[in-house]
Amino acid sequence: MGEEKPLIYLDNAATSWPKPPAVWEAMEKVMRESAANPGRGGHAMAVKASRTLFEARKRLAKLLRISNPNDIAFTNNTTHALNLAIQGLLKPGDHVVATTLEHNSVRRPLEALKRKLGIEVTYVATDSRGLLDLSHVAAAVSGRTKLIAATHSSNLLGCITPIEGLAEIAKQSGAKLLIDAAQSAGVLPIDVGSMGIDLLAFPGHKGLLGPQGTGGLYIHPEIDLEPLMHGGTGSKSEAPEQPTVRPDRYEAGTPNTVGIAGLAEGVGFVLKETVQKIHEREKQLTFMLMEGLLAIPGISILGPELGKERTAIVSFLLEGVDPSEMAFLLDQQFGIAVRAGFHCTPLGHETAGSYETGAVRASPGYFTTESEIVSMIEAVKQIKTTLNR
Template identity: 75%
Template sequence: MNEQKTLIYMDNAATSWPKPPGVVEAIERNVRENAANPGRGSHEMAVKASRVLFDARKRLARLFAIGNPNDIAFALNTTHALNLAIQGYLKPGDHVIATSLEHNSVRRPIEAMKRRFGIHATFIDADEWGRLNVKDVEDAITPSTKLIAASHSSNLLGSIAPIAELGELAKRRGVKLLVDAAQSAGVLPIDVETMGIDLLAFPGHKGLLGPQGTGGLYIHPELDLEPLMHGGTGSKSEAPEQPMIRPDRYEAGTQNTPGIAGLSEGVQFVLREKTKAIHDKERDLTFQLMEGLLAIEGVRILGPEVGVERTAIVSFVAEGMDPSEMAFLLDRQFGIAVRAGFHCTPLGHETAGTYETGAVRASPGYFTEKSDIVSLVDAVKEITNTMRKRN
């Protein structure tokens, strides 16, 4: 058994770690210096807090090619943003199209609206490698279809959806496109205009390298969503209804200013390093990991083959071994953090053929080293060899 003195973190698809130094410093500085409520006062500290939020919006707008930063509403996470989009846009009798690769953060709000409001839903099957046929999506469109919802990248398979093609289809057929960018924001290029994205839900704590409890939703300027929450906004306080002005309409209550300060620094890091450079580095690490795992007898990797573009997600199963046991041994014996189970995407596991077992998911990040990949591959090999001898 190899002795690991430091943690090797391979769970970046859940939350990225470590964070750039500026992220932690920005959070601490905000708590110490700008701890007032943004948008709730005219005193100096409140104004500084408001500036933190606006600077973050501007950086996000630059990253996603969004014309007006105020079209970005901050949220607690991608799940919060997706619920705002789905519940805020769909009405009774509407039809929504999603895919078999969706996270429960898309599936469950849709299922809840089916039960409560009678909306209709169609889930389009991708193949076992995560490839989606846009023609299948088009064939599913009906006169009552209002929304197409798609993950930019599968959180199980790492496959990348043809978002620009879906955007063109949505525009041509008069429906809206919601993109779940949980695994792509900060890693893949996103341009909401050229890709035809009407609603973009993104996390702050993954590829954008910010803290947990942050995220947001881009809302096309021509769209009006029913707010998910109603309450204080600091504007139009005399009115009984939620104001129409953005972003206040979608941001009831006090915002997570320290977290957003950290998110802003994470986005600045991504802008400085460039999305392409980040993706290229993560892709090289991913292919290194895939090649190493494929050389181990009895290991099967889910998703696209080596050499096919994907995000830094490598899910695998080892013949005759429970994924949870593999993850436990990697953690306890080798100090390597991965995630096992169903990854909140039972539809994805049905697609991949692993619904009965789940899988181990290893997800390198920008700060992962090649030596970390070697350590993971060696550990999996040692565990599988030991298990084979035992059996």
């Protein structure tokens, strides 16, 4: 058997890898020393577990400029957080404005509530590269609009949504603003107060460099969501109703203390390196990849043009080559991990004009090297030559 090629990981938009060593070291330490139920007991190990959760909340609050750490509810992932926000806020007859760039984690809960509660949803189209015209959003808002929901950065196009503009429209109409930060938390500056964000859903396992199975939802202190789950919280146990105190109200059941310990260290790494430094590094790698791919005849790249602001997402097509075949060959012949398909955003592909084919998505991360980007470009060149297309 031949020697295996070293892995080149360009799927950070799905899950970031590798993680800082402190992440898995913290997880092992908690598992060994303090893996008790936080908030469910007064013994030393339970208290230590509770401190682990609070430290993670404090670091997240510092990163996202959240005044009260208890306004952050831990969730399993962004999808869980988005469902808590959408299902907890909307009532029969409400109207929602979203965009055509939304992930299925926004679209599917909205469509489910259309069927169950009769809510109305308007999807505002962007242009093919993901540029959102705020006047179209303003025109879509009505007196019944309860929520404006938008991705901060498209997981297909990498374009960045003008959050402050959406916030102004939401404020004028009395609607709440929900932001899907799946591709932005940890790599773009976020200040929930100055940006006017009412609800912010974020993953732990992407830009925050934590483990899978972690995430959260920031809930503005004036918003009371109906809990997605009811059950044990360790507080007000004598009452039959879910407690109103935060964050217990939204965190029924035993939490992922081990994972949250890892998340705290991932956030700590981001705070130390700074979001600005991380974004600049990822932008440098992204532009390098785009420039190299665009030099290959037959390649087209979705999203903002080279040199325009974007997150580290490069979705592309090679004329005459199925994206799944390209991803398979990159993996099997070159040891390069990318993702092909629809990326859970069919509306995004309709917008970009790639609905019939899907696309190949390469997403560098903070730990990606320039030599790995060169290898990716050369691999695509070789695949094109081999296929004679």
